[in-house]
Amino acid sequence: MGTGTLAPTLKHALLAYATWTILYIFGLLRDFVRNRRGKASFKGYAPIRQDFEDFFTRRIYYRIHDVFNCPVKGPPSAWMDIIERTPVNRQKPLMATGKIKRCLNLGSYNYLGFASSDPYCTPRVLDTLSQHGWSLCSSRADAGTTPVHEELERELASFLGKQAVLTCGMGFATNSVFLPVLAGPGTLVFSDALNHVSIVTGVRAAKGTVRVFDHNDPVHLEQLLRQAMLEGQPRTHRPWKKVIIVVEGIYSMEGEVVDLAGFVAVAKKYKAYIWLDEAHSIGAMGATGRGVCEHLGVSPADIDVLMGTFSKSFGACGGYVAANKDVIDYFMAQCPAHLHATAMTPPAVQMVLSALRLITGADGSDRGAHKLSQLRTNANYFRSRLLHMGFNVLGDWDSPVMPIMIFQLAKLSATSHEMLRLGVAVVVVGFPATPLLTSRMRVCISASHTRQDLDYALQLFDYVATKCDIRDPPLAASNLVFLGPADSPPAGQPLGPPNEWVPLAPSDHPSSPPPAWAPLPLVPWDLATTATVLALWLLGFWCLAYGALPCALALAGLDPGSPAPVFQALRHLALDVAQLALTLGLLGRALREHAPRARGLFALRALPLSDWVGPALAGAATFPAIHAVHRLAVALTVPGVPAPGGGGGDAAARALLGSGDGATRALWFFMLAACAPVWEEAMFRGFLLPSLATHMPRWAAVLASAAVFACVHFSRENFLPLLLLGCVFGAAYSHRANLLPCILLHSLWNVFLLVSVCGF
Structure with a gap:
């Protein structure tokens, strides 16, 4: 059972629609004035952008584009440096001022903390770099396979419980390029309504027929699947050659865990295949980091294709697909990402391999198990505190992804500016990445965060929430129970009242904030x-x-x-x-x-x-x-x-x-x-x-x-x-x-x- 809701209240909906209406109307007025003044003739030139895309970019996006695409300096560890840029000035580009600010990192997918220097992984990556160089400058099908690649694929297949694994140099392409290979003519693809854009790109490129079912709803999927089975293929009404159900383990914009047992039951009933995207769940969910299959108690044998990326929990780049050996052989023979794209760089492969050995304990220590436990503890602690403070937090317990609903465009910009001013780096997401009324701030928790880091962030969240008015206390109060697995508190047990927080003294670890960044004492009615x-x-x-x-x-x-x-x-x-x-x-x-x-x-x-x-x-x-x-x-x-x-x-x-x-x-x-x-x-x-x-x-x-x-x-x-x-x-x-x-x-x-x- 998840927390929070995507549906805005009537107040949020009215204010959000009013904001967008005003932006649109006065954007049109500005364009009218500009056109009346006259402009250079571009007759004969094709437009670079479509009409609405051009209007949205000029009149809406450029007003707040400084809250997106923030440049950083250094590795995305628990604390990182944000590069300061010039203020928004119409459509002029934002230039770096030469200044940096040390911020608490709550925006990166560094779930297990491998993105920064590690005493086990870093020396091995440097050794591989000295042996194999930066890049192989070739595809896997030509001269781009090294013993390190083969070793990673063998150990990863054993870790996932599959016969074979094939790696790819880009996580996005693992969905967008591999999916069309499976979904040929005569294939029926069912895709979740909130699937990642890489999946959307892949199913659009496929030659099969695509149907979209309601988010994380096996019942609606079964209704569509039954109807499609009865109707058959378009025009000919022949039976479908195969049916593929595409879902995600953790939905990156919602923080929700897939109802995997329900989808597996539907797939078995109608003899469909399941493609499971574990980009955000592999290495982050489950007692041993094996993803949502382990977390939900579903056998990997019930999942036909397991897909994942190395850019989240493993601190590297690239992706993989895991399946039966005949499926992997088919990918090796047909997939353009394997035949033509440059292979994963050897240092990146070694980084993933070393992190995998740490997670499984093959390094001879319990550091991997401690990281997994720390991530789960941090995620549940931070989520429970946010709910106590009145935030509308989406997602499930144990999920390290926590979207906080803001709904309104002006508050989205205000919250981002205020958080950055106070020294906390978060990601804000709005239209068109999300629907019009569902703007949000996304928080990603890492095992590298200490309890003091989280308490410090919570104080600032409380301060900014009061200043920006982004709480939803009645909704949050209804979610103040733990409904996680056995290692969380018992199901249904309410949480105690939060402690009174006071400004914290800086800690001794090197990533601590300067004393001047302590949150300001806040009197709610001053x-x-x-x-x-x-x-x-x-x-x-x-x-x-x-x-x-x-x-x-x-x-x-x-x-x-x-x-x-x-x-x-x-x-x-x-x-x-x-x-x-x-x-x-x-x-x-x-x-x-x-x-x-x-x-x-x-x-x-x-x-x-x-x-x-x-x-x-x-x-x-x-x-x-x-x-x-x-x-x-x-x-x-x-x-x-x-x-x-x-x-x-x-x-x-x-x-x-x-x-x-x-x-x-x-x-x-x-x-x-x-x-x-x-x-x-x-x-x-x-x-x-x-x-x-x-x-x-x-x-x-x-x-x-x-x-x-x-x-x-x-x-x-x-x-x-x-x-x-x-x-x-x-x-x-x-x-x-x-x-x-x-x-x-x-x-x-x-x-x-x-x-x-x-x-x-």
Whole structure:
């Protein structure tokens, strides 16, 4: 039984669809503007990308492409170095800055820790390198077979319980190239709906007929198989020559273990063959590392073809297929990967062989058994703690792959940036690698992680989850039981409450984090949160009083400019209190983020000047700025009212900006157009103020928002700027990555720009 769910809640679905809708609409508007401006003629040239692919890449992917394809330096051990890159700047490539950051590695498939230097494996790899060189520069069918290759295939066949094994130089090609060899004309292939892209590529290249069944569902498979047996081959209705069922041991994007017993039962009933992809399970599952067959108690004899890769548990590269000898002989005679592709390099073969001997204990030690036990313990411990903290974690117990569902695109980017800032390297995955509503963060656990490493990561996960709002406590609480094999706690036994975590001192091992990276103490309901929530409520009331109420009065035939004096006093009071709350929220955020350095709540002198003086001045200057701009706007639009500073100012302003409604709209448009790119970019960063800090100092960003607020404050001609007001402040001063204010901000901001330009 697995934990978590792929299905988003109604809230997640609505917010995710709103995000994608806004991205799509405003991407089209940007393309429309670009096309109206004109572009160079490319008539006669074939497009490099399809229409939607080109649109998605330019208008969506490039906004957040810095969270993908992160370059690293050094081996992917428990801790590794991440190369820093320049910030996102439209479609310009991200360049290395020359700086690196030491991060806890929770993104690599280094399940048993063989990717880094090993006292047993590394010397043997170096010896093989000196004997055979870097590469054989030939295919296996020509001059690419060495005694090391043959030795690995013999020992691997014995380890897997199969008659023969054939290795391949690329794990991806082991599926994409070997599968079409088996699935010729007249073959019916059933593929799981969530199979890896290498399998999808392979079955698409096959000449047989392909049917897709529901994920990990033997019942649906049997229904499709029975119907296909009755109908026969297309057009001729002849019986199928053979039927192949393709499944994975551990699904890499879901962390789930296959229902192997159910699929074996269906295969035996209908005399079908099973192709089992054990890329993520071989060496990681089972008491002795023999994969899901051992983990689930299924005999390897019931699996016709076992496929696996060496790039996960074995710390090398390449892949293998294991089957009966006649099947392997057929592959050797027909498969292009064996006949034409370059063979596995001898050092890589020796690495796999040495790791295999460590796992089986052939090296004379129990290090392999200890690694397997450590991996299983680490995986179950980390999963249970994540569930206790309220995460929606997919997968099964004992699985080292733990996808954490995030669902929303903005939170995906925000979570990745925040984790990297705190020194944790994780992988985030979104559309098109996953369906539109199932964006996720994937965590991979290794036997090389210590308990202190995991506790350190859990503290940061807890901090980021609160900041980015990516928890799902009711769902996680329903999964707080162990349902693993016998070496886990008894089935159905609930876990105890988690311990209270405090910042950890750095450990003595060389991969420990610097002391400055200790997670910040987090108060769930602090001054910043309280002030922000209060400000949002008050600003909502203020927008209602200035926007919706006058419109309602006008529709009712009443005078919208003269509500009751008590109501006027209330809305002015709400604005004043909201201004005070926003100022307190900014100060609370600065104090909370820098409390460890400040050595006390009120030690302001230890904080950077812009982190507390700037927000305080911005909050204090907001209300006077409103009145100043109001007086200027009135002077420009209402004849006979003097501008600030006397009649000379009135004449100068009219000469500079003109008069009437057009001048007011010009002023609005100038201010909004100057700040719109910053706000728009901030939405896709996930956090507004940290994102603005990459473009300008924080105090300048706050003052800019105050200026925009002042410009739209006293617009009585259209209530749209008043609705925009609440969104601006709700997103600008909220310390959490709530998506709804960002969505409203982005949409209303651009709509207001259009209104200003068109002169409505």
